[in-house]
Amino acid sequence: MKLRFTPIMALFGFAFLYGPIVSLVIFSFNESRLVTVWGGWSTKWYGELFANEQIIDAALLSLKIAAISASMATVLGTMMAMVLVRFKRVRGKGLMGGMVTGPLVMPDVIIGLSLLLLFVAMQALFGWPAGRGFTTILIAHITFGMAFVTVVVQSRLSDMDDSIEESALDLGASPTRVFFDITLPMITPALISGWLLAFTLSLDDLVISSFVSGPGATTLPMVIFSKVRLGVSPDINALASLIVLVVSVGIIISALLMRKKP
Amino acid sequence: MSWRQPGRRFVIAVPNIWLILFFMVPFLVVLKISLAEPRIAIPPYSPLWEWINGEIKFNINFENYAYMWEDTLYINAYLSSIKIAAISTLLTLLIGYPMAYYIARAPEPKRSILLLLVVLPFWTSFLLRVYAWIGILKTKGILNAVLLWAGIIDEPLVIMQTDVAVYIGIVYTYLPFLVLPLYANLVKLDDTLLEASYDLGASRISSFFRITLPLSMPGIIAGSMLVFIPVIGEYVIPALLGGPDTLMIGSVLWDEYFKNRDWPVASAVAMVMLVIMLIPIMILRRAQSKGAEI
Numbered sequence: 001m002k003l004r005f006t007p008i009m010a011l012f013g014f015a016f017l018y019g020p021i022v023s024l025v026i027f028s029f030n031e032s033r034l035v036t037v038w039g040g041w042s043t044k045w046y047g048e049l050f051a052n053e054q055i056i057d058a059a060l061l062s063l064k065i066a067a068i069s070a071s072m073a074t075v076l077g078t079m080m081a082m083v084l085v086r087f088k089r090v091r092g093k094g095l096m097g098g099m100v101t102g103p104l105v106m107p108d109v110i111i112g113l114s115l116l117l118l119f120v121a122m123q124a125l126f127g128w129p130a131g132r133g134f135t136t137i138l139i140a141h142i143t144f145g146m147a148f149v150t151v152v153v154q155s156r157l158s159d160m161d162d163s164i165e166e167s168a169l170d171l172g173a174s175p176t177r178v179f180f181d182i183t184l185p186m187i188t189p190a191l192i193s194g195w196l197l198a199f200t201l202s203l204d205d206l207v208i209s210s211f212v213s214g215p216g217a218t219t220l221p222m223v224i225f226s227k228v229r230l231g232v233s234p235d236i237n238a239l240a241s242l243i244v245l246v247v248s249v250g251i252i253i254s255a256l257l258m259r260k261k262p
Numbered sequence: 263m264s265w266r267q268p269g270r271r272f273v274i275a276v277p278n279i280w281l282i283l284f285f286m287v288p289f290l291v292v293l294k295i296s297l298a299e300p301r302i303a304i305p306p307y308s309p310l311w312e313w314i315n316g317e318i319k320f321n322i323n324f325e326n327y328a329y330m331w332e333d334t335l336y337i338n339a340y341l342s343s344i345k346i347a348a349i350s351t352l353l354t355l356l357i358g359y360p361m362a363y364y365i366a367r368a369p370e371p372k373r374s375i376l377l378l379l380v381v382l383p384f385w386t387s388f389l390l391r392v393y394a395w396i397g398i399l400k401t402k403g404i405l406n407a408v409l410l411w412a413g414i415i416d417e418p419l420v421i422m423q424t425d426v427a428v429y430i431g432i433v434y435t436y437l438p439f440l441v442l443p444l445y446a447n448l449v450k451l452d453d454t455l456l457e458a459s460y461d462l463g464a465s466r467i468s469s470f471f472r473i474t475l476p477l478s479m480p481g482i483i484a485g486s487m488l489v490f491i492p493v494i495g496e497y498v499i500p501a502l503l504g505g506p507d508t509l510m511i512g513s514v515l516w517d518e519y520f521k522n523r524d525w526p527v528a529s530a531v532a533m534v535m536l537v538i539m540l541i542p543i544m545i546l547r548r549a550q551s552k553g554a555e556i
Contacts, residue, residue: 004359006367009360009361009364010360011360012357013437014379016437018391021383024393025397027397034402034454056468067437079276080281083277087270090274096278097280098547099282100277105488105491105546106495107492107495107539108495108497108512109495109497109515110292110495114288114289115284117291117529118291121305124305143280143281146277146281175270203387206389207516221387221389224387224393225389225498227499228396232400237397240386240390248382253507261375
């Protein structure tokens with residue numbers, strides 16, 4: 001006899017996860033502005049979305065920040081993971097490990113406020129960063145992105161057998177050569193997932209960006225938030241549906257690529 | 263691997279200097295400003311020390327902390343945040359545990375697909391997923407329309423802008439954070455223990471409570487803390503789904519900074535929040551190191 005309770009609860013859980021997303025997609029095609037009134041199928045909200053220059057500009061800025069910060073976070077996070085897993089005789093490893101996981105649990109309001117106050121103090125002391133905007137958002141996103149990349153790469157490195165690297169070193173290869181010829185190809189999948197994670201989190205961040213941003217730099221979540229606070233807005237439904245489409249296609253492609261590998 | 267100087271030093275130094283500068287030092291700045299006096303100036307707080315005629319003069323004041331102690335708003339906001347975080351963690355656990363259990367017991371190809379389904383929403387915008395609930399929960403929203411149509415209720419339910427909406431939003435957003443560590447724990451459970459228990463005549467329910475549940479404790483604790491800790495400082499969910507009565511410390515901090523422009527009080531609020539979070543963070547650390555041993 002099988003417990004029938006668990007599958008029903010699991011089904012409920014999945015319905016709970018996907019119901020809101022499905023509702024967004026359906027209502028993005030609703031002619032009517034009201035949620036409960038079905039005014040017939042329409043793609044007019046998509047037209048309105050692409051005609052909204054404020055949203056397009058903010059989206060481009062967010063994509064730029066996300067791409068640069070995710071790449072920097074991947075480099076720094078990989079270095080940190082190498083130090084934590086592969087380096088021997090490093091003093092203070094426990095402290096480093098604790099420090100790097102800090103941004104994972106710290107509430108956004110605290111990270112945002114503390115970084116902003118740092119930037120203001122730095123500007124008063126050294127004159128850099130002059131004002132707040134693109135650069136300060138970038139620094140903030142690199143910092144929390146690198147924490148996530150470190151965790152992803154760290155778990156891949158500790159699952160991996162280091163005997164190949166050891167033998168290459170014994171045969172006289174330089175550590176740099178070993179890293180680029182052996183370690184790097186083996187951890188590439190982890191680097192890609194780490195990069196994607198940092199990219200997504202950067203694209204999604206509202207609170208930290210709001211604190212460290214200046215007048216010139218408005219990211220996509222900041223525009224969405226100011227629109228959405230006033231209630232439901234159908235062009236935002238259209239935007240959400242496009243994001244769901246891109247993410248689903250991306251996930252399906254990566255799942256197919258993963259399946260090909262042994 | 264023996265990495266030699268100076269490349270080794272470079273690889274150790276760069277990420278650590280970055281984190282110290284942009285993660286650790288900011289907390290010292292927050293601590294410093296929480297001890298300053300607010301001023302109408304740029305920056306809007308008094309310096310902590312000044313050089314007057316070659317002598318250093320310290321200007322430390324605990325006014326901001328005293329102010330927080332006297333004004334009940336802050337204490338109530340901390341208590342209310344802890345309450346909301348605790349209740350929503352419990353609700354997340356009630357929904358998340360059966361999901362993690364079901365996935366962990368599923369056969370292999372199905373298991374990967376189910377795991378993917380849990381993670382997938384996480385990749386779409388968090389802000390937009392919270393926003394989706396406005397359309398569902400508001401008075402003229404989807405939920406009320408369905409319930410009225412089905413004849414279950416006669417009057418529309420008022421859920422939007424109440425704490426109930428905040429709970430729904432939190433459980434929804436943080437569910438994957440709980441399911442994943444719990445799944446990682448449950449999937450390692452040794453089947454022979456359960457079989458032995460059945461053979462000895464224990465029922466499924468009593469085997470669950472005496473074997474599965476105690477063994478999954480590290481997963482439960484790690485998953486719960488991953489929900490509880492960030493929810494204490496949550497801002498977006500109460501801002502979008504909560505009402506004027508929803509009191510959370512993240513919103514208080516946000517308003518102190520963005521509306522009142524009182525940087526010293528905002529800093530003091532952040533320092534106290536950090537102290538409150540130290541205990542759950544330590545519990546999380548212990549659960550994670552225990553989980554690694556199994």
